[in-house]
Amino acid sequence: MGRILDTIDSPSDLKNLKVPQLEELAGEIREILVNTVAENGGHLAANLGVVELTLALHHVLDTPRDKIIWDVGHQCYTHKVITGRKNEIHTLRRFKGLSGFPKVEESIYDVFNTGHSSTSISAALGMALARDLQRERFRIVAVIGDGALTGGMAFEALNHAGHQGCDLTVVLNDNEMSISRNVGALSTYLSNLRSDPAYFRRKAEIESWVQRIPGIGPNIVRVAEKLKDSLKYLIVPGMLFEELGFTYIGPIDGHNLQDLITVLGKTGGMKGPVLIHVITQKGRGYEPALAKPDEFHGIGPFNVDTGLPLKPASVTYTQVFGDFMVQRASQDPRVVAITAAMTSGTGLSDFARRFPDRFFDVGICEQHAVTLAAGMARMGLRPVVAIYSTFLQRAYDQIVHDVCLQNLPVVFAVDRAGLVGEDGPTHHGVFDLSYLRHVPNLVVMAPSDENELADMLYSAFSYDMPVAVRYPRGSGEGVGVKKERKLIHLPQARIIREGRNMLFLGIGRGVGLALRAAEILQEQGIEASVVDARFVKPLDRELLGSLLRQFERVVTVEDNVLHGGFGSAVLEMAADLRRHCNILRVGVPDRFIEHGSVDALFDELGMDASGIVAKVMETWPELTRTGGWRILRFGEK
Numbered sequence: 001m002g003r004i005l006d007t008i009d010s011p012s013d014l015k016n017l018k019v020p021q022l023e024e025l026a027g028e029i030r031e032i033l034v035n036t037v038a039e040n041g042g043h044l045a046a047n048l049g050v051v052e053l054t055l056a057l058h059h060v061l062d063t064p065r066d067k068i069i070w071d072v073g074h075q076c077y078t079h080k081v082i083t084g085r086k087n088e089i090h091t092l093r094r095f096k097g098l099s100g101f102p103k104v105e106e107s108i109y110d111v112f113n114t115g116h117s118s119t120s121i122s123a124a125l126g127m128a129l130a131r132d133l134q135r136e137r138f139r140i141v142a143v144i145g146d147g148a149l150t151g152g153m154a155f156e157a158l159n160h161a162g163h164q165g166c167d168l169t170v171v172l173n174d175n176e177m178s179i180s181r182n183v184g185a186l187s188t189y190l191s192n193l194r195s196d197p198a199y200f201r202r203k204a205e206i207e208s209w210v211q212r213i214p215g216i217g218p219n220i221v222r223v224a225e226k227l228k229d230s231l232k233y234l235i236v237p238g239m240l241f242e243e244l245g246f247t248y249i250g251p252i253d254g255h256n257l258q259d260l261i262t263v264l265g266k267t268g269g270m271k272g273p274v275l276i277h278v279i280t281q282k283g284r285g286y287e288p289a290l291a292k293p294d295e296f297h298g299i300g301p302f303n304v305d306t307g308l309p310l311k312p313a314s315v316t317y318t319q320v321f322g323d324f325m326v327q328r329a330s331q332d333p334r335v336v337a338i339t340a341a342m343t344s345g346t347g348l349s350d351f352a353r354r355f356p357d358r359f360f361d362v363g364i365c366e367q368h369a370v371t372l373a374a375g376m377a378r379m380g381l382r383p384v385v386a387i388y389s390t391f392l393q394r395a396y397d398q399i400v401h402d403v404c405l406q407n408l409p410v411v412f413a414v415d416r417a418g419l420v421g422e423d424g425p426t427h428h429g430v431f432d433l434s435y436l437r438h439v440p441n442l443v444v445m446a447p448s449d450e451n452e453l454a455d456m457l458y459s460a461f462s463y464d465m466p467v468a469v470r471y472p473r474g475s476g477e478g479v480g481v482k483k484e485r486k487l488i489h490l491p492q493a494r495i496i497r498e499g500r501n502m503l504f505l506g507i508g509r510g511v512g513l514a515l516r517a518a519e520i521l522q523e524q525g526i527e528a529s530v531v532d533a534r535f536v537k538p539l540d541r542e543l544l545g546s547l548l549r550q551f552e553r554v555v556t557v558e559d560n561v562l563h564g565g566f567g568s569a570v571l572e573m574a575a576d577l578r579r580h581c582n583i584l585r586v587g588v589p590d591r592f593i594e595h596g597s598v599d600a601l602f603d604e605l606g607m608d609a610s611g612i613v614a615k616v617m618e619t620w621p622e623l624t625r626t627g628g629w630r631i632l633r634f635g636e637k
């Protein structure tokens, strides 16, 4: 017998399926999810948890007329499979393949692009208000996780939605997990709702009792309504969502298709905002993911039978940061670490275990994380805030207003800087040099290898001012980390290769790229100097200034956007020095960069070593005959 999935080309094909068939379909989809992620990497655990929820939503709703907005969007794989993309699912997260997140450019069923957390309710409310102003009628559902609900934006939106009172469904997908175990008072509140459904039975019983109070006439009904309200306070402490203006329904078993279909169906006609609290299991249906949902949140290729990663992990920048933090904290009791729901991603798991009192996971709250650090620094602690470059975008004002304006010694460990690869445009950390470089008091550094990262973190503490150290996702250059730490004097750059024909100024990963380009050029008889600038702010004006005077041809290399990045800083310096040399800037162009492996992306952008060499040759063709070396062109004898 064929698979049920073979008969599903769009959500309308789900409509006639009965619950047992939908259950069978859920099993088929889980198999595809596990096999696809085992091959391509991706967000497995969250996707396994929402298979039934996704099927129920598409069974009840009339998509794409009705709209589903997936918060973060990392859980949208089942949605992709049943909305006409099952035959492309093997290309998931690959260069030119399907995105791992909802993408309006990809399908009419993807109605809002996501990737960063806690945006779904705002977007859904915006759509609902637009729908009402345009006098249209369709249903809008935001699906948000318990982790994403810790983000401030989600509360700003709930607050506004309750006030507006328009028709809107929020499905709260509660699996008790963010990437790690969810944190915070809200998480405890949800846990109370989950573990004591009796709250809700009692509430329902008493409400129906109030309604049955004998007596007819508007006055008595009003009294009864008032009584009902006050009883709510007594019976259901908090009643958070109802107080915010939502009708709360739940908790509901998110793996019971019949219950989901019934509730989603019945709530379709309700007036005003409704919140349906659904309980799911992260990793459901695949034992290794169920056992370790945090490891299977986002995972690289793995062996399906064992659940073990295929590639042995080599030393990453993140690990170097994590090790440094443990070492530093054991020497300095003022050191504290802050993460916004990314304990393992930022390499702080060991720190959290060793120094639980000095470790703060604030939830998905980057803005709060930064101002919290400012408060701690004000009182004499030495906070280190570890946040991915792309998520730190959220905390720009807190960096300016709360940290730098007061010149507080907060260290920002800006992980995942530059192109991150398969997560794509929502996650590339290519803007940080531009959004940090112009902030007064802030030192901005980027290491060229893992040893330099350790030295930079060590040095950052000695500057006694705000410092951002940005470094890429994944492995370092393979140089290892020396035992002894070296103080890097502010703002000292260093020359790492000398050659007389041209000068490369690299920053961060750009240094390795420049070095490899210089090696290729040398094979062609062109001698290039390479400098590791180390600081983007302040620039080493003494060294870089004198080099700009020496060299006619200068190439800057960075994995930040060209607008306002390192190359721009060098151009500004050259202009200030009235030095009019030729400066070629290599970096990320002014467009959003798609997903794919970092190598494929560098290749596409001409930012890999051979791409840089090609740009150099195109800019300075005279270099093909330089200083007595004759360069052979392809096919020339």
Ligand SMILES: Cc1ncc(C[n+]2csc(CCOP(=O)(O)OP(=O)(O)O)c2C)c(N)n1
Pocket (backbone or CB within 6 Å): 046, 049, 072, 074, 075, 115, 116, 117, 144, 145, 146, 147, 148, 149, 173, 175, 177, 178, 179, 282, 297, 340, 341, 342, 364, 391, 394
């Ligand atoms: C602003 C922002 N910060 C951090 C992240 C990283 N992140 C992605 S998913 C996730 C956990 C989300 O938990 P939840 O919403 O409960 O979804 P689940 O994976 O449990 O289904 C985090 C922290 C993000 N995407 N956006």
Ligand SMILES: CC(=O)[C@@H](O)[C@H](O)COP(=O)(O)O
Pocket (backbone or CB within 6 Å): 043, 072, 074, 115, 297, 298, 345, 416, 420, 423, 473
């Ligand atoms: C969806 C999300 O935002 C995170 O799960 C992110 O994909 C993690 O990225 P890393 O794999 O680089 O930790």
Ligand SMILES: [Mg+2]
Pocket (backbone or CB within 6 Å): 145, 146, 147, 148, 173, 174, 175, 176, 177, 178
């Ligand atoms: Mg969750």
